Amino acid sequence: MKAPVEFWFDFVSPYAYIAAQSIEQLAARHGREVSWKPMLLGAVFKVTGSSPLTMRPPQMADYFKHDFLRSARYAGVPFVLPELFPIATQNTSRVCLWLQDAAPQRIGEFVRQVTRAYFSGPAALNDADWLAAQIAAMGLDGAAAAAACEDTHYKQALKAQCEQAIVKGIFGAPWIIVDSESFWGNDRLPQVEHWLAQGGF
Amino acid sequence: MKAPVEFWFDFVSPYAYIAAQSIEQLAARHGREVSWKPMLLGAVFKVTGSSPLTMRPPQMADYFKHDFLRSARYAGVPFVLPELFPIATQNTSRVCLWLQDAAPQRIGEFVRQVTRAYFSGPAALNDADWLAAQIAAMGLDGAAAAAACEDTHYKQALKAQCEQAIVKGIFGAPWIIVDSESFWGNDRLPQVEHWLAQGGF
Numbered sequence: 598m599k600a601p602v603e604f605w606f607d608f609v610s611p612y613a614y615i616a617a618q619s620i621e622q623l624a625a626r627h628g629r630e631v632s633w634k635p636m637l638l639g640a641v642f643k644v645t646g647s648s649p650l651t652m653r654p655p656q657m658a659d660y661f662k663h664d665f666l667r668s669a670r671y672a673g674v675p676f677v678l679p680e681l682f683p684i685a686t687q688n689t690s691r692v693c694l695w696l697q698d699a700a701p702q703r704i705g706e707f708v709r710q711v712t713r714a715y716f717s718g719p720a721a722l723n724d725a726d727w728l729a730a731q732i733a734a735m736g737l738d739g740a741a742a743a744a745a746c747e748d749t750h751y752k753q754a755l756k757a758q759c760e761q762a763i764v765k766g767i768f769g770a771p772w773i774i775v776d777s778e779s780f781w782g783n784d785r786l787p788q789v790e791h792w793l794a795q796g797g798f
Numbered sequence: 799m800k801a802p803v804e805f806w807f808d809f810v811s812p813y814a815y816i817a818a819q820s821i822e823q824l825a826a827r828h829g830r831e832v833s834w835k836p837m838l839l840g841a842v843f844k845v846t847g848s849s850p851l852t853m854r855p856p857q858m859a860d861y862f863k864h865d866f867l868r869s870a871r872y873a874g875v876p877f878v879l880p881e882l883f884p885i886a887t888q889n890t891s892r893v894c895l896w897l898q899d900a901a902p903q904r905i906g907e908f909v910r911q912v913t914r915a916y917f918s919g920p921a922a923l924n925d926a927d928w929l930a931a932q933i934a935a936m937g938l939d940g941a942a943a944a945a946a947c948e949d950t951h952y953k954q955a956l957k958a959q960c961e962q963a964i965v966k967g968i969f970g971a972p973w974i975i976v977d978s979e980s981f982w983g984n985d986r987l988p989q990v991e992h993w994l995a996q997g998g999f
Contacts, residue, residue: 645855654846656967660982670999671989766857781861784985788872798871 601632602789605762605772606708608686608693608722610638611665612783613771614712615672620773621705623786627793629775633697633704635690638683638770640759645768649683668783675717687755688723688746692732694754695745700737707735802833803990804975806968807909809887809894809923811839812866813984814972815913816873821974822906824987828994830976834898834905836891839884839971841960846969850884869984876918888956889924889947893933895955896946901938908936 602624606613621631642648650661662678669676689711696704711731714720721727725743733739745751762772766779773780773789778797780789791798803825807814822832843849851862863879870877890912897905912932915921922928926944934940946952963973967980974981974990979998981990992999 645858654969657846657969660967660969660980663980664982667989667999671992766861768855768858768861779861779864781865782985784983787988788868791872798868 599629600776601630602793603632603634603774605634605636605765605767605774606770607636607638608689608708608712608715609683610770611676611678611716612668614716615669615674615676616771616773616783616786617705617708617712618672618674619786620771623790624793626790629793631705633693633708634758634762635686635693635755636759636762636767636770637685637687637690637755639685641762641767641769644763647768651678651682669716672783675713677717679715679722680719684723686723687752688725688728690755690758691745691748691751692728692742694751694758695742695748696732696737699741700735703735703737707731710735800830801977802831803994804833804835806835806837806963806966806973806975807971808837808839809890809909809913809916810884811971812877812879812917813869815917816870816875816877817972817974817984817987818906818909818913819873819875820987821972824991825994827991830994832906834894834909835959835963836887836894836956837960837963837968837971838886838888838891838956840886842963842968842970845964848969852879852883870917873984876914878918880916880923881920885924887924888953889926889929891956891959892946892949892952893929893943895952895959896943896949897933897938900942901936904936904938908932911936 602620604617604620606617624631651658653661665678666676693704693707696707711722715722725746728746729739729743732742769781771783773785775789775792778792803821805818805821807818825832852859854862866879867877894905894908897908912923916923926947929947930940930944933943970982972984974986976990976993979993
């Protein structure tokens with residue numbers, strides 16, 4: 598089995614949301630699995646002085662708000678910019694890391710489900726009770742997931758993962774690593790696919 | 799005849815260079831011509847506080863230098879990052895505006911030729927004599943082109959075009975406008991093509 602495709606992301610990133618809907622199928626076409634790597638863009642942005650796209654100067658923010666929608670339509674996924682955007686996603690990320698222990702084969706499903714909920718209607722993406730309900734709806738232990746939000750172990754694990762992202766030079770999301778090749782952005786998926794198909798180019 | 803596809807660019811932009819190689823063929827597949835719109839990113843960047851990609855923090859600059867090359871390979875065009883990069887391109891832009899009067903049907907050829915020269919080997923992209931030689935090699939009036947570099951008329955025309963870019967909310971290159979829909983980046987060409995094919999999406 599070849600190394601999994603690493604998918605580094607923040608649950609609040611619209612472009613990561615779009616890419617997350619298809620990355621497992623893309624990887625599977627080339628005999629690869631996906632290793633989901635939640636991180637916090639807030640931590641990563643500090644290194645380069647970046648800021649959320651909707652908080653850039655008006656002409657940039659306006660363009661991105663329009664491009665989120667258009668890129669979602671192009672990919673065939675629903676998109677409504679949430680009223681509360683961006684938000685911190687540490688609890689969602691901790692639940693994702695908890696899933697890595699509790700039911701690793703369900704992570705992709707969880708990521709797609711909660712990001713779709715957040716980006717297509719009101720959803721309390723980072724609320725522990727809401728997350729517990731999402732996990733319970735998957736037939737898993739919602740209470741344990743909610744507990745993970747306050748668990749020092751998962752707090753540390755998320756912190757360590759953000760530090761690892763910084764060490765790897767990651768400065769945005771989604772960030773896709775194939776073997777040691779880094780691709781930034783939903784718009785690099787065609788290159789990712791070509792790379793997987795050709796073994797590099 | 800439908801309105802031409804507007805291609806706003808700076809001659810020094812690597813992603814504009816890559817997109818410029820195929821934009822006329824792309825537009826032609828949908829019965830459109832290309833209206834070439836040279837501008838200076840230096841003027842446009844002032845509005846949003848942007849900076850050249852290679853002058854960003856090291857992890858970003860390194861990523862982009864790598865991505866220029868990879869995106870060029872992906873598109874099948876040669877690419878070497880010039881030793882002098884980025885440079886001001888006001889003379890090249892003025893010659894381009896002069897061509898709009900002298901031989902408008904040759905602009906695409908000029909853009910592709912001089913960007914390929916700059917991005918595949920040493921070339922004095924913004925030097926009036928070098929530009930004159932490029933124009934002469936096209937069978938056109940090299941001396942007149944060189945004179946355009948110092949001509950108040952073309953200086954004003956370029957300034958006006960940069961101001962128009964700012965009014966349109968353009969903050970990067972390449973910037974492609976189909977009817978009134980704006981697409982930023984070489985990586986949006988698939989969306990541009992889909993938009994042209996579908997009449998919007």
